[in-house]
Amino acid sequence: MKSIVVLVGATLTGLALGATIPTFTQAEIDSGKAIQQLGKIAYDTAMARAAKAKTGCTKDKVKIRREW
Numbered sequence: 001m002k003s004i005v006v007l008v009g010a011t012l013t014g015l016a017l018g019a020t021i022p023t024f025t026q027a028e029i030d031s032g033k034a035i036q037q038l039g040k041i042a043y044d045t046a047m048a049r050a051a052k053a054k055t056g057c058t059k060d061k062v063k064i065r066r067e068w
Contacts, residue, residue: 009016022041043064050059 022037024037028034030038047059047062050057050062053059
């Protein structure tokens with residue numbers, strides 16, 4: 001359960017950084033496709049921002065940890 005909360009938090013953070021949140025059907029939500037797509041959007045958005053950074057959190061310093 002904790003990993004789901006972390007994933008959702010990271011997803012929402014990534015989406016808040018500038019991506020548009022798509023609309024999903026109930027079937028997509030139930031199957032897990034919705035959270036998979038949200039995770040990809042969040043990851044892509046975060047990596048795009050890190051790639052532009054000159055100091056602090058740059059792309060070469062970002063570490064991805066999977067808990068599942």
